[in-house]
Amino acid sequence: MTTTTTAPMLEARHLVKTFNAVRALDDLSITIAAGEVTAIVGDNGAGKSTLVRCLTGVHSPDDGEILFKGEPAKLSSPEDARSFGVETVYQELGLVEDLTVWQNLYLNRELTKPIPLLGILDRKGMIDKSSEILERLDVNVPSVRTTVRRMSGGQRQSIAIARAVTWGESLVIMDEPTAALGVRETAAVERLIHSLRDQGVTVLLISHDLDQVMRVSDTVVALRRGRAVAHRAVGDVNGDQLVGLITGTISGDD
Amino acid sequence: MSRASTGRPAADPDSTDDGGKQSRRIDASMLAELAAPLALVLVWLAFFIATPDFLTTDNISDLLVASSILVVLALGQQFAVVVAGIDLSVGANLPWAAALLGYTVSHGHSMAIGVAAALLGGLLVGLVNGFLIGYLGMVDFIVTLGTLSVVSGITLLLTQGNTVAVSSNFLQSIALDGAGPVRWFWLIALVGALGTAFLLFRMRIGTHLLAVGGNAEGARGTGIPARRVRMYAYAGSGLLCGLAGVMLVARNGGADPSLQTNYLLSSIAAVVLGGSSLFGGKASVLGSVTGAVLLTSLVNGFTILGISQYYQPIAVGAVVLMSALLARVRE
Numbered sequence A: 001m002t003t004t005t006t007a008p009m010l011e012a013r014h015l016v017k018t019f020n021a022v023r024a025l026d027d028l029s030i031t032i033a034a035g036e037v038t039a040i041v042g043d044n045g046a047g048k049s050t051l052v053r054c055l056t057g058v059h060s061p062d063d064g065e066i067l068f069k070g071e072p073a074k075l076s077s078p079e080d081a082r083s084f085g086v087e088t089v090y091q092e093l094g095l096v097e098d099l100t101v102w103q104n105l106y107l108n109r110e111l112t113k114p115i116p117l118l119g120i121l122d123r124k125g126m127i128d129k130s131s132e133i134l135e136r137l138d139v140n141v142p143s144v145r146t147t148v149r150r151m152s153g154g155q156r157q158s159i160a161i162a163r164a165v166t167w168g169e170s171l172v173i174m175d176e177p178t179a180a181l182g183v184r185e186t187a188a189v190e191r192l193i194h195s196l197r198d199q200g201v202t203v204l205l206i207s208h209d210l211d212q213v214m215r216v217s218d219t220v221v222a223l224r225r226g227r228a229v230a231h232r233a234v235g236d237v238n239g240d241q242l243v244g245l246i247t248g249t250i251s252g253d254d
Numbered sequence B: 001m002s003r004a005s006t007g008r009p010a011a012d013p014d015s016t017d018d019g020g021k022q023s024r025r026i027d028a029s030m031l032a033e034l035a036a037p038l039a040l041v042l043v044w045l046a047f048f049i050a051t052p053d054f055l056t057t058d059n060i061s062d063l064l065v066a067s068s069i070l071v072v073l074a075l076g077q078q079f080a081v082v083v084a085g086i087d088l089s090v091g092a093n094l095p096w097a098a099a100l101l102g103y104t105v106s107h108g109h110s111m112a113i114g115v116a117a118a119l120l121g122g123l124l125v126g127l128v129n130g131f132l133i134g135y136l137g138m139v140d141f142i143v144t145l146g147t148l149s150v151v152s153g154i155t156l157l158l159t160q161g162n163t164v165a166v167s168s169n170f171l172q173s174i175a176l177d178g179a180g181p182v183r184w185f186w187l188i189a190l191v192g193a194l195g196t197a198f199l200l201f202r203m204r205i206g207t208h209l210l211a212v213g214g215n216a217e218g219a220r221g222t223g224i225p226a227r228r229v230r231m232y233a234y235a236g237s238g239l240l241c242g243l244a245g246v247m248l249v250a251r252n253g254g255a256d257p258s259l260q261t262n263y264l265l266s267s268i269a270a271v272v273l274g275g276s277s278l279f280g281g282k283a284s285v286l287g288s289v290t291g292a293v294l295l296t297s298l299v300n301g302f303t304i305l306g307i308s309q310y311y312q313p314i315a316v317g318a319v320v321l322m323s324a325l326l327a328r329v330r331e
């Protein structure tokens, strides 16, 4: 069906996910082209975060299948998704408050001393590299040795983004990454998304900021009540049409 | 970022608790961190003033030996607490490990096998707890309450409710002797404490334990196998409980199969005194160790002063409640 050269980075087919009576994903299908920035838009409760959690193995969908680079993928845990080179900035960020910035950046990616089995941490290496990573990404924190508990909402978001882009090799998923960010920081994240694409990393962006979506993405997918109602190249839509697709005044593809 | 370059989070909905109160927080949390060592100094000072018999080399030496078992238990409890759990089964696991040692040795096996049986027996209880809590997602409090009862019953069945005398030169010398002035019991506790600290703060698994305790969902999101990590925490608690069981037999010269509620409560109290959060994600090995020594000091001092032993649990409880109050201030 799909040849390897043109296989999309990720494809979800007929995903269904219900929470008790709520059908969060209702026969949702989506294709994320390799090397592109795909944006997902939709109202609160449309199912965006649930889709993200299904794609990263946090939730297992009740039905449907997920393909990475054309191959069916069994995602039973986030570790599985990570093994495909997928990194995620969750809406809740997923930082550990009482760990330091560097510990969060390297969480489950710890550098260890070259002594087998024991897993002895190379603290100095991680601290030094964390400072470099944050500097390179223009993230300002007082010290990487501070706990995340002492960080502002925007700093936390920046740390979570830095973590994902540092480790994401093939796909970086960001669930509302700029929701808590100021103007300057938001612009920095948008530049970051562009540079990820330039490096050949695929990006899946979830955002309520339609101007941002128009600025950074190649393709936009509108979700409505658990269904993907429209896939559009960004050049083919304008903001008003997106609003119509999100709210349902424009009916969409099916 | 720009807001942050001042080094102080400004008014931001997510960090209001960090905003105006920040300077007070630092003071309070430093106080809580140092609470156990500080309280220990105060208690020792009070007993020193009250009686010349307290601060003598012999008494302190004995007091630290008496603390050692509780130190090891508290280190184990620390593992459960760090993943936001609790291990109530300690009260039964301790006599269970002791009874296994007594049983194997009294049935003609070597001391090495007896010690191994105690350690493995303790570990087994921890693994069962960890499996039920980590993999089956059962509530820690209920699970360990259940195993407390079950293991206690099995211990009574194994021993027919009798104390088994264990006469062993090896165990006796561990409890009484040492290298010069350094008693073997201290060394065991010290190695346990250093090992625990190393594991928690210098090894990968330690970071994962802290992460799972602090934010289980977040930890899982990074691919950390949160269930397995929880299981390790309870396994660690069980193993250290087995070690404490061996020490208990060495100290008492026998294995008493009855429930050790005192040790159970004190192990939790020591960890709480030490400033670890029962909500998980935070650990203080130094705190737990000093907490254990402090609790033992109270009992020791009261005994020297001839104060009725009925007052001891009241004093211990008061100290724990005070530390809980301190933790509340810290929030």
Ligand SMILES: Nc1ncnc2c1ncn2[C@@H]1O[C@H](COP(=O)(O)OP(=O)(O)OP(=O)(O)O)[C@@H](O)[C@H]1O
Pocket (backbone or CB within 6 Å): A019, A022, A023, A024, A042, A043, A044, A045, A046, A047, A048, A049, A050, A051, A091
């Ligand atoms: N863990 C859960 N348990 C129960 N219901 C859930 C859970 N997660 C999501 N839901 C429900 O599924 C629906 C979709 O939620 P989801 O978080 O995916 O929305 P969203 O599109 O990300 O919204 P937002 O823009 O507010 O972030 C909602 O009705 C929500 O109540």
Ligand SMILES: [Mg+2]
Pocket (backbone or CB within 6 Å): A048, A049, A050, A091, A175
């Ligand atoms: Mg969401």
